[in-house]
Amino acid sequence: MPGYESERFVNLCQSDREEFSCSICQDILRAPVVAKCCRQTFCEDCITNWLSAETTCPYDRQPLSTDGLSHPPRLLLNMLSKLQISCDFKDNGCQEVVTLEQLTHHTYRCPYGLGKCKQCLCSEQKVGHSCVQSLLLLNRKVSQANSVLKRELLLAMTRNGETSAADEILVPVSQLQRLIDENIEMKAEIEIKPQSAPVATDDESEPIATNRCCVIL
Ligand SMILES: [Zn+2]
Ligand SMILES: [Zn+2]
Ligand SMILES: [Zn+2]
Ligand SMILES: [Zn+2]
Structure with missing residues (x-):
């Protein structure tokens, strides 16, 4: 999956948007990794997808393989995890805004999510049903x-x-x-x-x- 659409973030300033965006999809980083050649950050899926067809870095065209990818600095991960994002199911009516680190947890329990009701497991999920x-x-x-x-x-x-x-x-x-x-x-x-x-x-x-x-x- 590519990054998170920047429109989903609340109070995301321009400098944060630039700092936390993926050089491939231009969205906000999802599971970021760093290329050793240029220290650029990419979504893990974006860069591994790119490297499945290419042998050079998309940013500086230096030779690159998945071996040249590493974890980003903890500081970047911490800052990223504190960004405020709207729920995956906003279009279904969920008004929740959570931090990026809480998003997976919320998505799992979101009553507006697709599939079964998280409470009673009825398969015909209807928002606000009893x-x-x-x-x-x-x-x-x-x-x-x-x-x-x-x-x-x-x-x-x-x-x-x-x-x-x-x-x-x-x-x-x-x-x-x-x-x-x-x-x-x-x-x-x-x-x-x-x-x-x-x-x-x-x-x-x-x-x-x-x-x-x-x-x-
Ligand atoms: Zn990306
Ligand atoms: Zn590079
Ligand atoms: Zn939700
Ligand atoms: Zn239910």
Whole structure:
């Protein structure tokens, strides 16, 4: 990936923009490395991509290979990590501005991110949806699946006679019991949850019922 678009940064002055920009993509450095020939900094991806086709430095045309790349000074990394950047999902509506060093952490937990909801893991991610509602819906689906299993089990028992089908039924019964147990646990858990959808925070608390969702799905 090339650098971060400079428009995403808040209060980025012209001198910072020049100091922290990549000589290849002209954006703000992402995972920077330094070329030994000219001490220029590049995004790691930009320069390794360049060197996969070229044998010279894009800045001063000196011979260069990936062996000639090194880590930038700690001071530069520190200054870079403190720059304020808007969230990756700003276009989805996220108004967060975080430091560059917090960006990965925020992106992972951002409720405006693509894919699954970070709280309830429902796959149909909708901004501002209620996780409790999603979990209740999931609970209903599991209950329905339980009913189907129960009916199939009864049918199998009557078809085969309870004793002769014992081996066959042993596994389904235990699975069914597990599903029912989890169902009851889930209901109890949902009842004690607050009714409002939790908002993603920066703490490390476990997402609601994550483990349980995974087990059932
Ligand atoms: Zn770059
Ligand atoms: Zn160079
Ligand atoms: Zn965000
Ligand atoms: Zn959710």
